[in-house]
Amino acid sequence: MPDSEENRPDEDGIIGGFGGLDNIASSSSHDHDVFVTVHDVSLVDEGALKAAGATNIDRLDGNFKITVGPHADDVVRVIQT
Numbered sequence: 001m002p003d004s005e006e007n008r009p010d011e012d013g014i015i016g017g018f019g020g021l022d023n024i025a026s027s028s029s030h031d032h033d034v035f036v037t038v039h040d041v042s043l044v045d046e047g048a049l050k051a052a053g054a055t056n057i058d059r060l061d062g063n064f065k066i067t068v069g070p071h072a073d074d075v076v077r078v079i080q081t
Contacts, residue, residue, distance in 0.1 A: 007053070007069055008053070008069075008071050008074075009052055009053030009054065009068040009069070009071055009075055010051075010052040010053055011052075011074065011075050011078040011079075012052075012078075013048060013049075013051060013052025013053070014034070014049060014052045014053065014054065014066070014068070014075055014079075015078070015079060016045075016048055016052070017044065017045050017046070017047075017048035017049035017051075017052055017054070018036055018038055018043070018044055018049070018064070019038060019040060019043025019044055019045075020043070021079070022039075023038050023039050023040055023043045023044075024036055024037075024038060024039075024079060025037040025038060025039050025062075027076050027079045027080060028076060029072035029073050029075065029076040030072070031072065032067050032068065032069050032070060032072050033065050033066065033067050033068070033072055034065070034066050034067075034068055034072050034075050034076055035063070035064070035065050036063075036064045036066070036079075037062055037063050037064075038062050038064070039062070040062075041059075041061070041062050044059075044064070046059075049066055053068055053069075054066040054067060054068055055067045055068070055069070
């Protein structure tokens with residue numbers, strides 16, 4: 001199994017870490033990062049995001065950038081479907 005598959009983030013865990021799909025206002029990706037805007041910051045669980053595979057979390061108000069590696073596009077695709 002390639003290393004990138006071994007380190008694949010848990011998309012459902014990331015969604016849960018952001019407080020669920022209903023709390024996610026928008027999402028996009030670039031390179032290894034996922035950008036998410038949430039409705040209610042109090043619902044975000046940064047520990048859950050890290051447990052789901054986020055290696056870095058940057059936050060500014062309701063906007064988050066998490067680093068998840070080469071599967072960032074896949075994470076956003078799951079969020080948006």
